[in-house]
Every structure is written in C-alpha cells, then in structure tokens.
Amino acid sequence: MKKIICIFTSLFFGFNYVNAATVIGSVNGNPITDSDVTARTELMSRQGKTSTTNRKMAFQNIIDDYIKLDYAANYNVKPTDKDADAELKKMNLGNLSATTKSMARMAVRADIAWNVIMAKTIVPNIEVSQNDINEAKSEIAREHGLPIEITMLRLIDIPNDISNKLTKPKNCDAAEKMVEELGGYPQKITAQQYELAPEIREKTANLPLLTWSKNENNTVFLICSKKKGPEYKNLDEIIKQNAIYKKASLNSDQQLKQLRRKAVIIVNDDRYKL
Numbered sequence: 001m002k003k004i005i006c007i008f009t010s011l012f013f014g015f016n017y018v019n020a021a022t023v024i025g026s027v028n029g030n031p032i033t034d035s036d037v038t039a040r041t042e043l044m045s046r047q048g049k050t051s052t053t054n055r056k057m058a059f060q061n062i063i064d065d066y067i068k069l070d071y072a073a074n075y076n077v078k079p080t081d082k083d084a085d086a087e088l089k090k091m092n093l094g095n096l097s098a099t100t101k102s103m104a105r106m107a108v109r110a111d112i113a114w115n116v117i118m119a120k121t122i123v124p125n126i127e128v129s130q131n132d133i134n135e136a137k138s139e140i141a142r143e144h145g146l147p148i149e150i151t152m153l154r155l156i157d158i159p160n161d162i163s164n165k166l167t168k169p170k171n172c173d174a175a176e177k178m179v180e181e182l183g184g185y186p187q188k189i190t191a192q193q194y195e196l197a198p199e200i201r202e203k204t205a206n207l208p209l210l211t212w213s214k215n216e217n218n219t220v221f222l223i224c225s226k227k228k229g230p231e232y233k234n235l236d237e238i239i240k241q242n243a244i245y246k247k248a249s250l251n252s253d254q255q256l257k258q259l260r261r262k263a264v265i266i267v268n269d270d271r272y273k274l
Contacts, residue, residue: 027264036103037058040058041058044058069113072113072117079116083108084104133240148228149228150227153176153179171224
C-alpha cells in the first residue's frame with residue numbers, strides 16, 4: 001500500500017508541476033496561464049488587432065479584466081456568461097476554440113461591468129458647459145460642417161487695396177452692390193455647410209453674419225444668412241452626450257490606473273513584465 005501511495009503522490013505532484021509551469025502570473029490571486037494569453041491573443045486577432053507585442057498586451061488586458069470584474073462586484077455588478085454570449089453574437093467573431101471563447105466571455109463581461117460602473121459612479125459627476133458644447137460645435141463646423149444652409153458671397157482675384165474699402169453692409173444685396181461699385185464680380189453661393197470645400201469651411205465656420213473675412217490669397221468671403229436644418233435641433237444634446245462620454249472615459253482610465261496600483265500583480269515570466 002505504501003508503494004502505491006508513493007506512486008500516486010509522485011504523479012499528483014508531477015501533474016501540479018506541469019500546470020504550475022504554465023502559470024505566468026496572477027492578479028489578486030487569480031492565476032493567468034500561458035494558454036489564457038494565447039487565447040486572448042487569438043481573440044485580439046479576430047478583432048483586427050495585430051501587433052508584435054500582442055502577447056504582452058493580451059496579458060495586460062487579462063489583468064485589467066480581473067481588476068474590472070473584482071471592482072464591479074463591490075457594487076454587485078456581475079454580468080453573466082449569458083450576457084456575454086449575447087454581445088459576442090453581435091460581434092460575429094466566427095467559431096472560437098473553447099479556451100478562446102472563455103477568454104472572450106471574460107473580456108466582454110469585464111467591459112459590460114466597467115460600462116455599468118462608469119454609468120453609476122463617473123457619468124453622474126461629469127459636467128459639460130455650454131461653452132464646451134459651443135467649442136465642440138465650432139470644431140465640427142470647421143472639420144466636417146453642420147446641418148446649416150449658408151448663403152454667402154465669395155470675391156476672388158480682389159487686391160488688398162480694393163478689399164480694404166469694403167465696409168459692413170446692411171444686407172446681402174447691399175454687399176453685392178458695394179462690390180460691383182468697386183469693380184468686382186461677387187459669386188453668390190447657397191449650400192449646406194457640410195457640402196462646402198474644406199478650405200471654405202475653415203475660413204467661414206466662425207465668421208459672423210454680414211462681416212467680410214480677411215483677404216487671403218486675394219479671396220474674401222461674407223456670410224449673408226444661415227438657416228438651421230431639422231437635424232440641428234438635436235445637435236447640442238448629441239454633442240453633450242459625446243463630451244460626457246469622452247470625459248467619463250478619461251476619468252475611468254485614471255480610475256483603472258489607480259486600481260492597478262492597488263492590485264496584487266505577480267509576473268512569473270520576464271517576457272510579460274509590466
């Protein structure tokens with residue numbers, strides 16, 4: 001009997017040794033194996049994320065998943081595999097191995113949990129001023145254009161000595177007449193702001209009504225009128241929500257960094273040193 005026990009003990013410890021050898025690290029007591037990293041790397045590849053440092057990134061992502069899930073559990077936020085499977089179905093990642101699917105579920109559960117935590121603890125404390133909205137709107141106007149119909153005058157091939165004589169007109173008709181009296185030929189344009197060429201948007205995005213722009217490259221603009229389209233009424237709310245999400249994401253990144261510092265992270269393999 002003693003001999004059998006010795007053989008069994010030897011096999012038992014040998015089995016543990018093989019498994020222990022695959023453990024490359026842990027976070028808050030949760031082991032991370034080399035096969036976990038391989039599975040997470042495959043998942044990242046399916047998501048179109050390729051890099052020469054993918055294995056190290058995968059290891060760091062698994063650590064973050066555990067940290068997010070542990071922290072969310074403090075708020076009784078515990079997404080299930082069923083919740084994860086519903087999201088994975090939308091992602092259409094194709095057939096996954098059992099290990100990769102397990103890692104995928106974990107990653108999705110962590111994302112769901114973290115988004116709930118953001119909504120509960122971070123978003124309510126985010127403030128977005130009207131000034132923030134106006135600045136964002138100006139940036140969109142310059143880069144992409146807004147749903148605004150603009151009527152403007154464009155003067156081309158106009159020398160500085162002539163443009164210096166332009167004064168503020170009462171209306172667009174008066175502006176046209178002024179230019180014609182100076183010997184110019186104004187071009188009148190009506191278009192949605194997002195339809196304008198980028199260089200024109202850049203010069204006119206913040207130009208006040210009935211105000212001549214500076215003469216640049218012998219070209220001058222004047223905005224006659226602006227008419228907001230039906231989509232414009234929801235623009236402030238859309239911009240506000242985007243600004244809140246952006247600020248919340250930055251704050252959540254900072255919070256995750258703090259949680260990493262507090263976490264007990266052990267790395268057994270130098271290739272994965274953080």
